[in-house]
Structure formats: C-alpha cells, structure tokens
Amino acid sequence: MASQPDVVADLARLVAFDSVSSRPMRDLAAFVAERCEDLGFRVEWFDDPDHPGKATLLARVGPESEARDGLVISGHLDVVPTEGQPWTSDPFRLTERDGRLYGRGTADMKGFVAATLQALRRVDLSQLRRELVLAWTHDEEVGCLGSAQLAARLVAEGSPVPRACLIGEPTDFRILRMHPGHVGAEIVLSGKAAHSSRPDLGINAIAAAQRVLAAIEEVAQALSQSPADLPELERPWVAVNVATISGGTALNIVPDQCVIRLGYRPLPGMPFDLPFRLIEARLADLPLPGGYRARILRVTPALLTPTGTTLEADLRPHACHPDCGAATFATDGGNLVRAGMQPLIFGPGSIEVAHQADEYLEIGPLHRAVDVVADVVYARCVAERPAAAR
Helix, strand or coil: CCCCCCHHHHHHHHHHCCCECCCCCHHHHHHHHHHHHHHCCEEEEEECCCCCCCEEEEEEECCCCCCCCCEEEEEECCECCCCCCCCCCCCCCCEEECCEEECCCHHHHHHHHHHHHHHHHHCCHHHCCCCEEEEEECCCCCCCHHHHHHHHHHHHCCCCCCCEEEECCCCCCCCEEEECCEEEEEEEEECECCECCCHHHCECHHHHHHHHHHHHHHHHHHHHCCCCCCCCCCCCCCCEEEEEEEECCCCCECCCEEEEEEEECCCCCCCCCHHHHHHHHHHHCCCCCCCEEEEEEEEECCEECCCCCHHHHHHHHHCCCCCCEECCCCCCHHHHHHHCCEEEECCCCCCCCCCCCCCEEEHHHHHHHHHHHHHHHHHHHHCCCCHHHC
16 A cells, blocks of 8 residues: 655645646646545535636535534635745745745645645544535635635525634634734726826826825824724734825826725724725815726625634644734635634744745644644544533
C-alpha cells in the first residue's frame, strides 16, 4: 500500500498551484475535490457564472441532523499576487529554511487547508455521529465572492448545514469571533465640457470633487469620534479610505466627469450601508451644479458571532489565549452567517506575514494545526456530546 503524503508534502502541492485571484483555479479546486472524495466526502461544485474557471467546493460526509450540531470547516483557495515583491525564493515552490516553510499562501491560508486534509486521514469518517462539511471558497481575497455565492445558493435551495463553522485564517491560534466588513462605493460627478479658454461655459467636475472629498472627510471624522462598545476591536470605529480618483481628458478641456471610489469598514452589528447613507445625506446638501450619482459597488459583511458557542469551548483547550478576540481583516465568515452558521476564526500562522514577500508558516504550528483539526472534528462529529452542550 502506498504511503500517504504528510502535511508538508500536501502544502507543497497546494502552493505549487498559482491560484492568484485574477487567474483560473479549477485545477486547484479539482485537486482538493479529489482529495476530499478519496476521504469519503460527497463533493458539490459551485461554479462562478461571472468568472469562468472559478469554483467553490462543498464537501459533505456523515448524517444530517435537524439540530445542525456538526461542524463546517472553511477556507479559501485563492491567494494574492506576487508581482513586484522582493521574494528570495520561488513563491509557488515551497521552500524550507530554518524551520519555516516559505511560499505564497502558506499562512493565508493553504497551510490550514493542508492541515485539514491531513487531519481527516486520522478520523474514521464511518463513525461520524454528526455531519462534517468542508467549504473551500474562491476569490476571498477580492471581496469574498465565492462565499457570497455559496451562502446564497444554500439559502435558496433550503440546504441546511451545521451552525458551528471553523474558518482557519492565520490567527496564531487565537479564537476570533468578529471583524469589520468592507464596503466599496463610487461617486460619479457630472460636469459640462468646454474649451479651457472659456471655463465659464462649462462645469468642472473635478472642481466639484473637492467639495465631495471634504464632505467624505467630515463624515469619516464624525464616525471616528463615535467608537462602538466593542472592546475586542483594536479600532472600534468605521475606517474610511478614498481609494481612487479619475477624471478629465486633456489640458485644454474642462472635465465633464470625475469618478471617486472609496472603501469603508462597517463595524460588527452595524448596517453595512449606514456610512454610505451618511455620505449621501451630506452630498445632498452640497452645491454640485452638474449633478452626481452614488452607488455601492460591493459588500463584504462584518462578522459578529456570539460568545459561549460550543465550538468556542472545543477550541479553547487549543487556543493561545482564553478569551475571544477580533480580527482586523475581513473573512468569508460575514457571508456564511447568511446560511445560519456561527463562524469562529482560528488557525496557524500570522496575518502579519500574509500578502508579503517571503510569506511563511513555521513547521511546528503546521503540525499542531493537524492535531487541532483532528481533535475538534472528533469532539464535534464523532464523540457523544453531553445534552447541555448540543
């Protein structure tokens, strides 16, 4: 009988797939799907109708229960680009140096995917008392697109999944139960073109943008001075960022359009569109002679999971800190809540090395993650749980 690859070998295979969000990733999804099927899971593909070559996988095994007291394990398969970064080794070839495994996605978050696949080889899945579900998503790094589509499909099809959801983002084994969201918005200012020698005959859209930028700054300042009662958050207020401005066509033409794009981070428990509505209300009071239109481009929801869940209790013996905290970054968790899940974020590696050149995951935490996943799967899906904990 051929020996199974260890977790480092699994991670090397995953890293070798160039799954940058801007590129197709069905080959990686097919590899992961095959591994899941080999373990005994029933795998369902959710192809992205808007992005050919992209898919999210949902793998199920074990008996479904009306109590929904099993476990969902989730992670994203895409990674961020490496172009322009000063890597000292090939980012898509796992390289070991001084106890560290270097490669794009090692920390964020192929290390957790590899650890999960390895851990499940230790569990006799025929003995499951409760359902175990794996959700491997696409395009998390560009707006959590795969998880949004997955959640919408699960709701539309009335397909229940367990409430407990473990998202293995790099937290250095700290349990995190909340994070802000991320909303992108656009304001398009209209003007009237004219020869630059007679600007009085036109309406300068870029000049109008000055007033809009000042208004956005006023709203941002007001939001920053109203912190929420969320002590877990490092920055318990809405962060606002004007990201891009474009307009005008030539030096001798009064610009007839200016486009401003901004992003903001709605807090857990806050309506995602509240800051946008505050900005809209401020714009309505401005003298903008050419008019404008404003719209929300995309929404990555915030996450707020209650304390005291059974999954929190299962994770606590493995955690580096006894209390739940908050992530500064957004995850798929905000979308998965729509399907009735209660996600917690917990995994190996540090977010501080994610997205950077020479991203790495230490070998020790990678092996520890295998033990943690195996123990949590056993506790939630195999062992009999006390009635009070169900």
